[in-house]
Amino acid sequence: xxxxxxxxxxxxxxxxxxxxxxxxxxxxxxxxxxxxxxxxxxxxxxxxxxxxxxxxxxxxxxxxxxxxxxxxxxxxxxxxxxxxxxxxxxxxxxxxxxxxxxxxxxxxxxxxxxxxxxxxxxxxxxxxxxxxxxxxxxxxxxxxxxxxxxxxxxxxxxxxxxxxxxxxxxxxxxxxxxxxxxxxxxxxxxxxxxxxxxxxxxxxxxxxxxxxxxxxxxxxxxxxxx
Numbered sequence: 001x002x003x004x005x006x007x008x009x010x011x012x013x014x015x016x017x018x019x020x021x022x023x024x025x026x027x028x029x030x031x032x033x034x035x036x037x038x039x040x041x042x043x044x045x046x047x048x049x050x051x052x053x054x055x056x057x058x059x060x061x062x063x064x065x066x067x068x069x070x071x072x073x074x075x076x077x078x079x080x081x082x083x084x085x086x087x088x089x090x091x092x093x094x095x096x097x098x099x100x101x102x103x104x105x106x107x108x109x110x111x112x113x114x115x116x117x118x119x120x121x122x123x124x125x126x127x128x129x130x131x132x133x134x135x136x137x138x139x140x141x142x143x144x145x146x147x148x149x150x151x152x153x154x155x156x157x158x159x160x161x162x163x164x165x166x167x168x169x170x171x172x173x174x175x176x177x178x179x180x181x182x183x184x185x186x187x188x189x190x191x192x193x194x195x196x197x198x199x200x201x202x203x204x205x206x207x208x209x210x211x212x213x214x215x216x217x218x219x220x221x222x223x224x225x226x
Contacts, residue, residue: 017055019045024066029139033063033148063148067139119168123187123219126161127212130195137192137199144189159188169223177224187219 023044027036038059042052056062117125130137140159162184169180178186194215198208220226 013055016045016047016051020047020052020055020062021066021069024062025069025135025139028063028066029135029142032142032146033059034146036063038062060148067143117164117168119165119172119219119223119225120216122164122168123191123216124212125164126188126191127195127215130191131198131208134195134199137195140188141192141196144185159185161188172223172225178222183223186222190218190222191215 020041024036024041027041027044036059038052039049041062042049045052052062056065140161143159162181165184165187166180169183194211198211217226
């Protein structure tokens with residue numbers, strides 16, 4: 001049986017796929033979609049260009065796989081934050097762990113006893129996630145400011161990290177005067193920019209804690225909760 005063109009002749013395909021994704025995430029986050037090349041990604045991953053195209057097809061396909069894999073809005077840091085009870089309460093708790101269609105964001109089911117986390121908890125959790133995944137903020141800013149011009153990326157794919165922010169805004173009583181989607185986008189932009197500044201300065205733990213507190217405060221002001 002003839003082997004398909006580009007199929008890796010040896011090694012475990014899933015291991016190669018993960019290596020390509022890790023290299024692509026690093027290069028896309030530093031050069032953006034337009035500045036990155038599949039040859040650079042293949043060289044970084046230690047595979048030939050045919051192997052990369054066998055797994056992902058095109059650069060747009062590779063970018064989409066990176067974007068989907070990087071955007072995990074309720075990984076461990078965020079989940080710990082949003083499931084930690086507030087002082088004097090028994091919540092919040094997650095009502096459902098079922099991702100929304102097309103995203104990996106956990107939703108909160110209306111009509112249940114579970115409530116969404118507060119905006120402060122969500123933003124704090126997203127901060128912790130960004131510290132754990134330093135490529136995320138850079139990639140997200142590239143995606144928002146210079147979105148890839150490819151059929152696979154039209155319509156412009158929303159950032160799934162907005163889902164828990166929107167849930168928190170819907171549960172809050174205050175309003176900042178902007179539509180919730182715009183407020184969520186501003187909060188994410190502020191968050192990512194602050195994470196990049198901290199990363200460039202190689203902030204200490206105490207410095208990160210101060211920046212984290214300030215970003216949470218700014219997010220609450222944007223939402224009209226302060």
